[in-house]
Amino acid sequence: MSQTLKAVRGTRDLLPPETELWNRIEATARSVFARYHFGEIRTPIFEDTGLFARGVGAETDIVSKEMYTWEDRARAQSEKPQSLTLRPENTAGVVRAYIEHKLGESGQLQKLYYIGPQFRRERPQKGRYRQFFQIGAEVIGPQSSGSESPLRDAEVLEMLATLLDELGITGWTLQINSVGSSADRERYNAALREALIPVKEKMCADCQRRAELNPLRVLDCKVPEDQPIIETLPKIVDSLDQESKDHFAAVITALDAAGVPYTRNHRLVRGLDYYTRTTFEFTHGGLGAQNALLGGGRYDGLSENIGGPKAPGIGFAMGLDRLVLTLQAQEADQKSASPQGIDGYIAPMGNAKDAEKLAAINAAGLALARELRRAGLRIELGEGSFRLKKSFEAADKCARRIVILGEDELASGILTVKDFSTSVQTKVPRAELAEFLRN
RNA sequence: GCGGCUAUAGUUCAGCGGCAGAACGCCUGACUGUGGCUCAGGAUGUCGUGGGUUCGAUCCCCACUAGCCGCCCCA
Numbered sequence: 001m002s003q004t005l006k007a008v009r010g011t012r013d014l015l016p017p018e019t020e021l022w023n024r025i026e027a028t029a030r031s032v033f034a035r036y037h038f039g040e041i042r043t044p045i046f047e048d049t050g051l052f053a054r055g056v057g058a059e060t061d062i063v064s065k066e067m068y069t070w071e072d073r074a075r076a077q078s079e080k081p082q083s084l085t086l087r088p089e090n091t092a093g094v095v096r097a098y099i100e101h102k103l104g105e106s107g108q109l110q111k112l113y114y115i116g117p118q119f120r121r122e123r124p125q126k127g128r129y130r131q132f133f134q135i136g137a138e139v140i141g142p143q144s145s146g147s148e149s150p151l152r153d154a155e156v157l158e159m160l161a162t163l164l165d166e167l168g169i170t171g172w173t174l175q176i177n178s179v180g181s182s183a184d185r186e187r188y189n190a191a192l193r194e195a196l197i198p199v200k201e202k203m204c205a206d207c208q209r210r211a212e213l214n215p216l217r218v219l220d221c222k223v224p225e226d227q228p229i230i231e232t233l234p235k236i237v238d239s240l241d242q243e244s245k246d247h248f249a250a251v252i253t254a255l256d257a258a259g260v261p262y263t264r265n266h267r268l269v270r271g272l273d274y275y276t277r278t279t280f281e282f283t284h285g286g287l288g289a290q291n292a293l294l295g296g297g298r299y300d301g302l303s304e305n306i307g308g309p310k311a312p313g314i315g316f317a318m319g320l321d322r323l324v325l326t327l328q329a330q331e332a333d334q335k336s337a338s339p340q341g342i343d344g345y346i347a348p349m350g351n352a353k354d355a356e357k358l359a360a361i362n363a364a365g366l367a368l369a370r371e372l373r374r375a376g377l378r379i380e381l382g383e384g385s386f387r388l389k390k391s392f393e394a395a396d397k398c399a400r401r402i403v404i405l406g407e408d409e410l411a412s413g414i415l416t417v418k419d420f421s422t423s424v425q426t427k428v429p430r431a432e433l434a435e436f437l438r439n
Numbered sequence: 440g441c442g443g444c445u446a447u448a449g450u451u452c453a454g455c456g457g458c459a460g461a462a463c464g465c466c467u468g469a470c471u472g473u474g475g476c477u478c479a480g481g482a483u484g485u486c487g488u489g490g491g492u493u494c495g496a497u498c499c500c501c502a503c504u505a506g507c508c509g510c511c512c513c514a
Binding site for chain 2: 006009060061062065066089118120122123124125126127128129132133134135136206217220270271272281288289290292293294295316317318319320321322323347349387388389390391392393394395396397402404406408416418420423425
């Protein structure tokens, strides 16, 4: 059906009951964030293209080939059209807002979280979409607010461990590394390039290319034959200055004290230019090639890069789509507890041939449903023209109990209620119905 | 952006160069106020889209689109 309009490639509709899981994850995240004193920020879905070019880095894959960018109409004839971009990530937008609203002037540490869609024009596959959803948070502020303290790094990591645990995600791994200051990284890049010259001939084709273009990425290589060679390459930790070393050591000490399990991975490098010092990923098996549930790190120079004051920070972004996939896989393993269903299904019984009586019984059904829903119950309302058998079938699929509302019940004010799990049928006075259904 | 696999009923999937199939789900009835179990009956559909080969294509070929897997990269 080529004429039929479909969701565009890499985007999708989320339907019930799946959306229930999405909401549960979001609610859990909000509740954890609140306990750590984070407030929600909502930034625009599109921004000036320059924000991402300068913030994320013009040479990154994200900026150089994955952004949805277009030219807005010029506001006046003399003006040049503005280049706008659908946000590929949210950290740059949050820092832009931090600068724009002078949040640093409060002198206080800012702890902000966001939940929302991001857009990257990549080839879609499992766990990777062109519109995808991230839950993220940033801790940012002037140096005097303690934003540069390794304690903040450790606290964010400890919070993430708590959040994943509360979500019920089992078997996650925290991998952590330090990429040092931007000067450290430049030094390391040069050292790595140097060290690769004599050995790259023996490595895989991808690595030979990476050795030229982006030596850091060689460390990510998964080809088994290359591993011994990679182990002989210089480690980034040897390029760190004393300050960065001390910072990383303090993060580790705090994680140990809090009992957060982690794996130090001196080969963990991340693709965004703004990361400095601490970088980390929480990974999970069963996500295929996209094994990262979330990633993040420190970005001490980002604010200045986009024209703001010095404002060190640390943050992360977690893939909501990937959390959902992971939890769905886990629930499938546990054969998923069957859903309880709503509290009641009201089955009005009318005569399909008598329009007046049918309308009356349906109206009575709505009045009863209103009463029960206002009492906080989850109620579905049937249709008076259905045969009772049909009402039962419909009710059995979605509700724990059926409430029969026939002419007898309407006249007497005593409803007939049947519980599907016990098959027990009970007569309940209308005044006691809400309480009865609540149990 | 590159490579591999796939596309048939609401869903999961068989199938074959010559009438379109199963299971589950759905609808109706047995049962005019009683579901789940059972029994009887019924409807599933432009066989992803467009083109080509052929007397004839759901099947073979090509292109496109989409999904999955891998690469790149990332959440």
